[in-house]
Amino acid sequence: QVQLQESGPGLVRPSETLSLTCNVSHYSITSGYYWGWVRQTPGKGLEWIANLYHSGNKYYNPSLESRVTISVDTSKNQFSLKMNSVTASDTAVYYCARGAYFMDVWGKGTTVTVSS
Amino acid sequence: EIVMTQSPATLALSPGERATLSCRASQSLGGNIAWYQQKPGQAPRLLVYSASTRATGIPDRFSGRGSGTEFTLTISSLQSEDFAVYYCQQYYNWPPMHTFGQGTKLEIK
Numbered sequence: 052q053v054q055l056q057e058s059g060p061g062l063v064r065p066s067e068t069l070s071l072t073c074n075v076s077h078y079s080i081t082s083g084y085y086w087g088w089v090r091q092t093p094g095k096g097l098e099w100i101a102n103l104y105h106s107g108n109k110y111y112n113p114s115l116e117s118r119v120t121i122s123v124d125t126s127k128n129q130f131s132l133k134m135n136s137v138t139a140s141d142t143a144v145y146y147c148a149r150g151a152y153f154m155d156v157w158g159k160g161t162t163v164t165v166s167s
Numbered sequence: 168e169i170v171m172t173q174s175p176a177t178l179a180l181s182p183g184e185r186a187t188l189s190c191r192a193s194q195s196l197g198g199n200i201a202w203y204q205q206k207p208g209q210a211p212r213l214l215v216y217s218a219s220t221r222a223t224g225i226p227d228r229f230s231g232r233g234s235g236t237e238f239t240l241t242i243s244s245l246q247s248e249d250f251a252v253y254y255c256q257q258y259y260n261w262p263p264m265h266t267f268g269q270g271t272k273l274e275i276k
Binding site: 096097098099102110112113146148151152153154155157158159160 | 199201209210211212213216222223254256258262263264265266267268269270
C-alpha cells in the first residue's frame with residue numbers, strides 16, 4: 052500500500068529556509084492524485100499549506116503563499132516543500148499527504164523547530 | 168476563509184456508549200466535508216468524506232451525516248481504540264483553501 056515519508060532538518064534558524072521532502076512508496080506520483088503538505092501546531096491546530104499535481108498545477112494557502120514553494124521530482128517519486136523567512140510561529144509537525152480535497156494517506160509527520 | 172467550529176471541545180464517555188460530535192461551517196459546504204481521527208503521536212486518519220462516505224477500512228460504527236453548515240460524526244458504540252481527537256475539514260473551494268476545525272477530544276469517562 053502507498054506510504055509517505057517526510058524528511059528534512061528538525062531545526063531551522065529564524066529567517067532561514069525550511070526544506071522538507073516527502074518520499075512516496077508503492078505508488079507512482081505520475082499515476083494521479085494531488086500531493087501536499089499540512090502542518091499542526093498546538094496553537095493553530097491543523098493548517099493546510101499547499102498541494103500539487105505531477106503535471107504542474109500548484110495551489111497554496113493564501114496566508115502562506117508568499118513564503119512557500121511546493122515542487123515535485125517525478126524521477127525520484129517525491130515532492131518537496133520550501134518555506135522561507137521562517138519564524139518561531141512556523142514551529143510545527145509537518146505532514147505530507149495525498150489528496151486534492153480530503154487527504155486519504157498521510158506520512159507520519161516530522162517535527163520542525165525554528166530556533167536560534 | 169471558511170471557519171469550522173467543532174463542539175464540544177471535550178467529550179467524556181464510557182466504552183459502549185454512543186458519541187455524537189458536531190461541526191458547524193461558517194458558510195454552506197454542500198457535502199464537502201471530511202472527518203479524521205488522530206491519536207497521540209500519529210498522523211490524522213481519514214474516517215469519512217463527502218459528509219457520509221466511510222473511507223476504506225473504517226468500521227461501520229462510524230457514520231457521518233449533514234449538509235450545508237451542520238454536520239455530525241456518530242460513533243454508535245465506543246470501543247477502547249476510539250478514544251482520540253476528531254477533526255472535521257472542509258474542501259468546498261477550488262482552487263483549494265482547505266480548513267480544519269479545532270478538534271473534539273473524546274476521552275474515557
